[in-house]
Amino acid sequence: MAQQLSGEVFTKPKVELHVHLDGAIRVQTILDVAERRGISLPADTVEEMTQVIILQKPATLTEFLGKFAEYMHVIAGDREAIKRIAYEFVEDKAREGVVYVEVRYSPHFLANTQVDPIPWDQEEGDVSPDEVVRLVNKGLNEGERTFNIKARSILCCMRHMPSWSMNVVEMCKKYRHEGVVAIDLAGDESLNCEAYPGHRMAYEEAVRCGIHRTVHAGEVGPPSVVKEAVEVLKAERVGHGYRTLEDKDLYQELLAQNMHFEVCPISSKLTGACDPDFTKHPVIRFREDKANYSLNTDDPLIFNSSLHLDYSTAHKYMGFTEEEFKRLNISSAKSCFLPEEEKEDLLNKLYEAYGMLQSTAF
């Protein structure tokens, strides 16, 4: 059972823009798939396996990223499991009151062929990154129809694997009409601060082809990483971006251009990105400055969290009000990567749910 603060806040429809599919898997699913595939795990109950996977206290981004190795070998390379995690993800988001979600993942991390090196010490198999994308698309699509919400995906390049990035942008192009809306650059910013040429070339191709772009930057890395994301990689949104605040000029520039920051409060405490005292969180400054930002879970499996926990934390420790929750969800919808017409529909859905529709009756 994910951690909770008492009392749920903001039960109205929400938009989530920064959540990793491979960081949002149900523990029960990991156990089921491991049993079916005959893979042994260090625990065989949800409670015990949860304790193995979750971060109990603030760590470093590098330590946090190491947690994926506890279970990714169970899901990767298994068609049924990949489709299942995508489908269940949509169900979980619908339960949290999310009406539109953009979920991200690395197709290479879930593959076991046509990927070099083959991740998670897997034997070579026959599930390619391209097939992973098709499986996730199917799972999300079935989930959308069953649970009546909208789910789109973002494909991640990984900072330490620049040789994968051109392949990522090619898949973004190939599947742009089947639910893939953007490219991302994720991974360990503390080890690889400057984007390698492989990432830069992929982002140039994304710009050339009109593929939307977001980049993890300024989570634990310095403001120069944010600057590079925006100026070189032409990011339209910044994943996290907390450390932008350390460079006043850059922050003012990004405010002026209405740059969107994908903020993940619980994540930022447990990855060591921000001070564990939530009353000092950068998102408070973003709010005061009426910046453009969203609230997101990032990796609820590893943080043992939920979107409700992020919202209730913002309410309890940072003084967020219902009005601010409405404002930030509207900013999130405006900054999402849907085509304009669908974005309008999403915005209207929120305006109606928030009692903000202008009456045209006279």
Ligand SMILES: O=c1[nH]cnc2c1ncn2[C@H]1C[C@H](O)[C@@H](CO)O1
């Ligand atoms: O918070 C994060 N920062 C950087 N990289 C991350 C974060 N959460 C997840 N990732 C990585 C690990 C995943 O395997 C990968 C693709 O979802 O993205």
